[in-house]
Amino acid sequence: MNELFNNKFHVETTIVDTSNLDAVRAAIRPNTKLIHIETPGNPTLTISDIKAIADIAHANGALLSVDNTFASPFNQRPIELSADFTIESLTKYINGHGDAMGGAIIGKKEHLNIIRTQSQINLGGTISPFNAWLIMRGSVTLPLRMRQHNENALKVAKWLESQSGVSFVAYPGLESHKGYEIAKRQMAPGFGGVLSFGLNADHDIHNKFVSHLKVITSAVSLGHDESLIVFLGENDERQYLYPEEFHNGFFRMSVGIEDIEDIIEDLRQALEKVNLL
């Protein structure tokens, strides 16, 4: 962020853990114009308190934008919680079928009119009609899909938490999650379909585990109809930003809308094959 915004545009950026409100307050400077958060955060599933951070931003003459991609508007609507902007990657839950790409900014006309002229018309970031049409069609079933994602992910998270071969599970719908109370307040009716977890195993066992999966596909992105998993190794350059338990390599899993019994059985048989059951 710093390279791009400071070196090219002379915009200073500060990275803070926004699940810690004191850290947010401490990072505010007289020239702060925008606080941008993502909750649940990628890939740690950290929860930030939208309303509380909106209040901090507004008290200091700044605006708040929230990346809502992990929750989708079915589970969480940041603007109703006093945020000024919502960002969505439409590629994920809103399209929901893993076959189109798009993004959205939602907010007040006074800002969006300027952004539309600059980023879309003058810089050319416009979506193609075909992608817009695909997303329009995919989004019709968002509530139906999200109910299933919410339900399946909670079941997978609870099942993983009960396994001795699993080192940790990060999912905001688990009572063990640090942000559970805030998530319960600002996310309704569910906590989304993405979770992260680790294995009590070395690097290569993680790859072996993935190679045995039959229902869950090894691929990035999330919010597709099908379950996806990605192994993030212990040498990730962004690791210093993550909590301790993420430092030995971990999986980010996007729980799909398949039959829950098949998803759990797929995880179970793969754990068994690497002797972690």
Added chain:
Amino acid sequence: MGKEIYGNEYGFQTRDVHTGNDVDGETGAIKRPITMANSYELPYDPTYVNWSSAAGNLYTRNGGSNQKYLQEKLASLEGGEDCIVLASGVAALSGLFLHFSKAETMLFFQALPTLQSIGF
């Protein structure tokens, strides 16, 4: 905009199904078609046209019909006044951040935008 406006008196799923859709004026189809054309007919005297305008239908980089239908729906679902749909999630993030590029400070949570920028 469709003929019917589905306001907040309607539920989330109803707005999701109906907002942005309408009967196609030419064919009577009950789903709006894809308009792939990248340009629209100009008025009798085009010298007065603002080529950087997003109002009306002019040129698809300035805003396409299918994009506008989707924007209408998403503004409704998110409870916002307006919406811009762009080519990717990162295009949306950079569109917003560039808007504040006159300012001097921003804050980010845990480097998420950099994660997305590598297609994560």
